[in-house]
Amino acid sequence: MIEIIIILGVVGIIVGFYFWGVKGGEKMKAERTARLAKAENGTAKIVSSEPAGLSGTGQGGQYQAYEFTMEVSSPYKSSYTAKSIWEVYPMGAPKVQAGMEINVKIDAEDNDIIYPVADGVSFSWNGLMMIMAKKMQK
Secondary structure, eight states: OHHHHHHHHHHHHHHHHHHHHHHHHHHHHHHHHHHHHHOEEEEEEEEEEEEEEEEEEETTEEEEEEEEEEEEEETTEEEEEEEEEEEEOTTTGGGSOTTOEEEEEEOSSOTTOEEEOBTTEEEOHHHHHHHHHHHHHO
16 A cells, blocks of 8 residues: 555656656747847848857757857947857858858847847757856856
8 A cells, every 4th residue: 555655656756757858848938939029120230159068858849059259230239249158050050150240139127148039040048048057167
């Protein structure tokens, strides 16, 4: 009898953690969507890029993350230099070469967070977490 109670308890804990994780993920996704909705339109000229040490599989297949240095401009702000980490899928690679311009969205809360607006290229939330962790260490 005690074994059944232990098994049910373990299963209950596992199910609880699962739903807790799903709820947290939905909240994070809603926060990111809201943040992107508030971002303003702009353009970025790619100055340079280097591998960011992240790769994986996403909605567009396999990607490699790159840290881009770019000259960002918008109708509301003067041009400035920013760095951002983006996930680049094979079909997006030709769109983000040095010297090219790409449409972007500039985060309303932090103008150093630049979201690409192009098929095959997406903002790396993992890269943002990596940058924030480095800043916390300093």
